[in-house]
Amino acid sequence: MFKNYFKIALRNLSKSKLHTGINLIGLTLGLGVSILIFFFVQFESSFDNFHEDGERIFRVERHEKGEEEMFSGFSTPIITAPTFAAEFPQVTHTTRMIGSSAQAYLDEATTQTQKFLTVSPDFLEIFSFKLLQGTKEQALQDKFGVVITEETAKRYFGDANPMGKSIRIQMGDDYQEYQVTGLLEDLPANSSIKFEMLVNDQNLDFSVDKRNQESWYNVYGDTYVKLNEAQSKATVEAGVEPMMKKVLGEDYKEGEYLFTLQPIAEMHLTDNPDSGMVESTRPTLLWILAGIAFLILLIACINFTTMAIGRSTTRAKEVGVRKTMGADFGQLVIQFLTEAFLITIAALVLGVVLAEVLLPTFNELFDKKLDLVYGPSQILILFGLVLTITALAGAYPAFFMSSLRPIRVLKGNLSIRFGKQGLRKGLVAFQFFISFMLIASTLIMVHQMNAIREYDLGFDQEMIVVVDVPDVPGTSFKKSIKEGFAQAEIYRQALVGRSEVISAGISIATYGDDSFWDGGFPTPEDKQFNFRLNFVGGDYVKTLGLEIVQGRDLNAQSGSDSSAVLINETFAKAMGWADATAELLPSKKIDNHEIVGVVKDFNHNSLYKEIEPVILAKNPDVVFSGINTLMIHSATNPKVLVKGAGTDFDAFRALLESEWERVFPMEAFSFNFLDETVQKQYVADERLGKMVFLAACIAILIAAMGLFAMAALSIAGRTKEIGIRKVLGASSWSISWMFNKEFLIITIAGVVVALPLSLYFMQGWLEQFAVKDWPSWVNFLLLAIGGIVFTISVISAQSYRATQMNPVETLKDE
Structure with a gap:
């Protein structure tokens, strides 16, 4: 039975090559971009989930009262870690994490700047970074021992085993010999904590005097704690204020200086500009990208639905005959859904290929190392996309077409303009609405970023080179x-x-x-x-x-x-x-x-x-x-x-x-340009603007194909009417305007709704800037005119071809 469904579906799809091709291209574009985005969202959501006891690991957040408000940050006093360990029995492990750099000998004659984290010996007990050589208990016990990653080991020692070998690093006034006591596998791509080398925090003696190490008012790096159980978080936080009273005595004012615990699962996805020493991503970015992916897929699905409704005339007789021959409602629904499923599967295969092609560009755009690995989570995403698109694109046509009455359709009373014209127009208008909203949003973002680039910062940044002194x-x-x-x-x-x-x-x-x-x-x-x-x-x-x-x-x-x-x-x-x-x-x-x-x-x-x-x-x-x-x-x-x-x-x-x-x-020489440093701060929004622009282009392309197909279907269903009008003396221009008028109303409706909504949504994005600049109303007017001209061009090209047909050819089969 199912084999028969597939045979009929393939036959029907091959008969309508134009519409099948348009649906396939639209869904392929939508799926290619959406696969990248959804995999990216899933990747960003997976950060730090490889730590075995992740629910018990917390980062200490500092809260300090200013003149009128509380200030928060993740830099903490050096003394925080040992104090938490001593005061709270619920704390099983603690570590400081302070980022530093120093000159190190790469070979006998060459030095380089080596970045490293100064951590406590418990660091490897808290986090599940994979240790290839050495032991978690001993690797960080020695003051002059270092733990390095595979990539760092290769840089210093090539392919030789690094264990026991020495690296000369400048600590204090002199270079010290540090022995490699542990080798880590290169860090997972979804780790918020990044480093090349770990050194014992006893080395803080070289850079921070004892008074500052014991001060509660000087902050250095982050502090992490591991609790005996996740539920102990509330107990520890409740005990912070008594702890502060104990350590600060009369200097402590209630509620003015305290600490809370942030679960490491919340470190990576944050809108807080102060993310401490970890790599972070704004969750709003993920929501925006996921929304873009959904909108592009929705436009492609609307194309499928509107074309299915538009082809109702040709498919109606098929439904009537099959029902007369005994097919029931459920069998017809399955038949139409099978067609949607086959197109979706084909588009998915092509979409995966397209996603692989676009992956390097995507990684460069967002400065990520995303890899399209098809594990259980990714397969589940793809399976969900197939089911969702099949349902969105095929459900309405399937249920609508399967509900047609045989006696009506076989009498030939069904017209392309019957009953569902309003829905078809509404869907097309919605496509234009999404496209114009993305275009308007792109316009606002491009204008704002141009305003940022051209803004007078009050200082000169041209041809200024910044050279770091050792x-x-x-x-x-x-x-x-x-x-x-x-x-x-x-x-x-x-x-x-x-x-x-x-x-x-x-x-x-x-x-x-x-x-x-x-x-x-x-x-x-x-x-x-x-x-x-x-x-x-x-x-x-x-x-x-x-x-x-x-x-x-x-x-x-x-x-x-x-x-x-x-x-x-x-x-x-x-x-x-x-x-x-x-x-x-x-x-x-x-x-x-x-x-x-x-x-x-x-x-x-x-x-x-x-x-x-x-x-x-x-x-x-x-x-x-x-x-x-x-x-x-x-x-x-x-x-x-x-x-x-x-x-x-x-x-x-x-x-x-x-x-x-x-x-x-x-010393190694390095420099950078001041203007590049200034522009780096806007990279995230520049990338988002490029992504929205790309989405707008794809949306326009899919919508244009849909408009082309709908115009062709509409004109095909009215060829006899066109022939009669020509016989009665109607001009090509008047016939063309008849079709243009219908689609222009749809276009204008989409523009009228899209422009104010894009202004509303983009206001939230612009609020993050202290300096903001809206585009002139002329830009939006030109955008609206451009949309109208685009619609007129597509419809006129189609209608002109129809008006050139000989009325004798279109009327003779009557």
Whole structure:
């Protein structure tokens, strides 16, 4: 019986090659893109699920009360891990996780910057990273032992067994020998925690003094705990406030400084811009992409449904004959669903091929390493897609066609315009609505991102190269910064005065990457004032083209202006100062200092955030003496900002590299462009815009094929009417307008509904930007006109062909 269903379905599909082809192409495009998106959503949702005791692993989140609100973050004091272990019997394991980097010898003559995580010995007991050699209990016990991944081992030792071999890493003032005590399999692609090397947290002695290691007000990296059972989370959180009272005594104010536990299953998918040291994805992105996939599939399914209804005239007699011969309602439903199933299966095979072809482009677009592995979860997704599409595309035609009465259809009373014209028009209008909504959304996103790119950030970013100066390890921030600046000044002096260089400055932080440090001090009124902080040197202001609106610039000479600071306009406004150069920073403790100038506001951060008060200082002693909070967002090693002259970048780079080799002969040279750093912050939204644009193009293509097929069906069903009208003297133009009018109403209805809805939905996306810009109404008008012209072009081409037919040919079979 089922064999017969398949035979008849294949025969019917092969008879209508045009409509079968359009359905197949539409579903293939929809499935190809949807498979990629749904697999991507499934991959992103699977992050960190490979940890065996994942439900018992938590990341510690810090909550600290500011002047008016609570601030949260995942950077925690170093002392957090041992304190939790000592105070809560429910905590079975704890680990710190602090990201660092240092110079390491790749071979006898070459060094490179090696990134690593400083962790506690329990790290491998908490997380289920696969250890190929070594033991979890012993791998991280030794202060001078390191655990490395396979990829890192290959970089240092080639194909040789790395166990027991040594790597020389600069810790403190000297290079130390670290022995490989564990080899890890390369990390799973769905791990939020990324690293190349693990070192024991006893090495913090090289970079953090004992006072800061025991301070509750200085934060470094993340803290993780593993509980005896998941339900203990509430008990531990309830005990945090008593713990803080115990460790801080009279300094603790209830509710102003505490910790909560975040399940690791919630780490990766978060809208929180502060995701700590883990890789994260916004869940809204997944919802948007899943919505796009669903809309594209829906358009393809609508094509199938509308064409099935449009072909009712030709299929109705078939239904009538089969019912007369004894076929019942259920058998006919199965027959029509079989046709939908066969097209869907064929489209699925082609869609998988298309997804594999598009995979490299997709991975490049979203900077992912997605691999289309067809495991149980993926097979379930594909099976679900087949059933869903078969139901969406085939259910209505199957039930509608199977319910036709034989006596009516065999008498020839059925017309293409019978009973379901409104539904058919509605479905086509819905296709246009989805297409125009995606196009309008793309227009808004492209316009906004162009506005971001062209926005005046208040500083110059063209032809500025950022060169990282080597770290100067030490347990004192101030000492590391000062010695790092001294090294950077030697390199800067080697560049200034050269014809290839306009100017050069020194900075701890760069721009647009949230690298300005957070600081705060108590005012005489016992209020907390928070600001952003950067330590600078050389011709910093000149190099970046910052504008001094009051006072003067900092002296470029090393050692001068050691008590001077610059502030921005927002800082002066927050303090209510008319002449900031006559004022002092209103901290209770800041040592002798002088505000020598005010710079015009510039966007030190991304355009997602408002401009904040900023202090620029040459000497860290001035600021550190009076602040009570400090959050470090970047490495303590300075960067030399070099503005090049002319357009000969090869000569410019050759100069930078040659002087580097002279000043730092043992260190690897690396640089990046400031404008690229600035643009990186918008990569996620740029990618989303490209994805929406791609979806809009596919939606338009599928909708265009549907419109073409529907116009062909509509005209085919009215060829006799066209012939009669021509015999009676109707012009080709009037006949063409008759068909255009019908579809233009549908197009205009789709545009009218789509434009305001796209504005409504995109408002939420635009709200994330501190700087936002809507497209002009002219853009939307042109979009609407473009849609109307597109419809007229497709329908006119079809109707013109019909009007050229000889009326004798269309009327003679009557």
